[in-house]
Amino acid sequence: MENKIRGGKIFSLGLQHVLAMYAGAILVPLLVGRALNLTGEQLSYLVAIDLLTCGIATLLQAWKTRYLGIGLPVMLGSSFVAITPMIGIGNQYGLGAIYGAIIAAGLFVAVFANWFGKMIKLFPPVVTGTVVTVIGLSLIPTGIKNMAGGANSPTFGSLDNLLLSFGVLALILVINRFFTGFMRSLSVLIGIIAGTAVAAMMGKVNLSAVTEASWFHLPQFFAFGLPEFRIAPILTMIIVCMVIVVESTGVFLALGRVCEQKLTPQDMTRGYRTEGIAIVLGGLFNAFPYNTFAQNVGLVELSRVKTRNVIYMASGILVVLGLVPKIAALATVIPSAVLGGATVVLFGMVVASGIRMLTEVNFQDQRNLMIVACSVSLGIGATVVPELFAGLPAALRIIVSDGTITGSLSAILLNVFFQSSSRLSRPAAMEPIVPAETPAIREQVSS
Numbered sequence: 001m002e003n004k005i006r007g008g009k010i011f012s013l014g015l016q017h018v019l020a021m022y023a024g025a026i027l028v029p030l031l032v033g034r035a036l037n038l039t040g041e042q043l044s045y046l047v048a049i050d051l052l053t054c055g056i057a058t059l060l061q062a063w064k065t066r067y068l069g070i071g072l073p074v075m076l077g078s079s080f081v082a083i084t085p086m087i088g089i090g091n092q093y094g095l096g097a098i099y100g101a102i103i104a105a106g107l108f109v110a111v112f113a114n115w116f117g118k119m120i121k122l123f124p125p126v127v128t129g130t131v132v133t134v135i136g137l138s139l140i141p142t143g144i145k146n147m148a149g150g151a152n153s154p155t156f157g158s159l160d161n162l163l164l165s166f167g168v169l170a171l172i173l174v175i176n177r178f179f180t181g182f183m184r185s186l187s188v189l190i191g192i193i194a195g196t197a198v199a200a201m202m203g204k205v206n207l208s209a210v211t212e213a214s215w216f217h218l219p220q221f222f223a224f225g226l227p228e229f230r231i232a233p234i235l236t237m238i239i240v241c242m243v244i245v246v247e248s249t250g251v252f253l254a255l256g257r258v259c260e261q262k263l264t265p266q267d268m269t270r271g272y273r274t275e276g277i278a279i280v281l282g283g284l285f286n287a288f289p290y291n292t293f294a295q296n297v298g299l300v301e302l303s304r305v306k307t308r309n310v311i312y313m314a315s316g317i318l319v320v321l322g323l324v325p326k327i328a329a330l331a332t333v334i335p336s337a338v339l340g341g342a343t344v345v346l347f348g349m350v351v352a353s354g355i356r357m358l359t360e361v362n363f364q365d366q367r368n369l370m371i372v373a374c375s376v377s378l379g380i381g382a383t384v385v386p387e388l389f390a391g392l393p394a395a396l397r398i399i400v401s402d403g404t405i406t407g408s409l410s411a412i413l414l415n416v417f418f419q420s421s422s423r424l425s426r427p428a429a430m431e432p433i434v435p436a437e438t439p440a441i442r443e444q445v446s447s
């Protein structure tokens with residue numbers, strides 16, 4: 001596959017990956033920047049530098065070396081888990097404390113990557129399948145809201161939005177049904193482009209962001225001031241990054257399964273170390289903590305294109321978008337309904353991938369049923385009812401406020417609990433049975 005895909009095909013497939021993660025990549029800087037009352041110029045810089053850093057982080061993660069890179073077709077973007085903590089730190093301590101905390105937390109992840117790499121032992125198929133399923137199910141509400149026009153949209157649920165979103169969804173399904181090869185692999189990109197064209201004819205595309213954006217800007221270190229290293233913000237961001245590591249672990253394992261590549265602890269260590277370095281870069285450029293995006297796993301599954309050349313192209317596109325804000329602004333004109341019609345397919349593919357992993361689990365064992373049942377219920381419950389944990393202290397609320405993290409931690413801890421309890425009970429249960437029954441059985445067989 002690496003040698004067969006060249007030139008324009010690689011560009012198209014790379015652009016498809018960028019568009020699949022673009023909404024999530026720009027949403028974090030928009031939410032954080034507006035909450036911290038940044039100026040329009042500062043907000044434009046924040047979006048552009050975020051895209052640039054996404055591109056660099058993606059390249060580092062996909063490019064496998066002795067010490068860095070998971071070596072899978074991954075895309076990295078700014079983590080949603082960090083939104084609330086960043087806003088809280090910024091309002092209480094200022095922008096400098098945010099980026100000092102991000103730098104320190106990134107160094108923590110990079111230094112302890114080898115220890116994190118040993119966590120792969122905590123991910124048997126019952127845990128991996130559950131985590132991937134919860135990730136997909138937690139993403140689906142976002143896709144559905146976008147199909148209706150986007151959260152807080154004045155036209156939420158309108159007939160126009162539904163026609164656009166379901167039209168994009170239908171086009172993607174038709175292409176996957178009647179086409180093969182390259183056309184099928186581009187189904188999501190074709191759906192987005194066609195949906196945006198129809199939306200423009202309906203008067204739903206606003207190009208003002210493109211005309212106002214500048215043509216070029218250079219990134220700079222500490223654009224919002226020098227970092228400040230304060231204990232409380234650093235501890236908070238370390239907790240956030242631990243959560244990011246858990247989420248990325250599930251995505252790594254899911255993508256490894258899609259690419260038919262069994263990941264070793266050494267592979268995981270390189271992946272964690274790279275994410276730590278990416279987080280440090282986010283702090284240096286005044287951007288964000290970064291993690292591996294689950295929606296792009298769904299795109300790899302859907303397109304069946306697993307070559308890293310496409311990811312290298314996608315990382316290059318992100319870097320160019322970060323250097324040329326006017327081009328980056330073009331993607332912001334895609335209506336939410338169009339993105340929703342496309343992303344709901346990708347999120348659903350993540351769920352399907354998790355369910356396929358669970359088919360290997362022995363559900364005759366009641367413990368496996370309990371792990372899946374409790375983890376999925378808590379993960380989806382925290383996604384649908386986030387105020388469930390509103391009364392917890394801020395440090396704990398960071399950990400459980402995201403449904404993906406709640407479900408993932410539940411699966412890991414329940415698996416450890418059941419495995420440890422079975423080891424404690426096994427010797428007493430098995431020791432008297434085997435020696436006593438084996439002779440009798442042999443005697444019956446011989447007679």
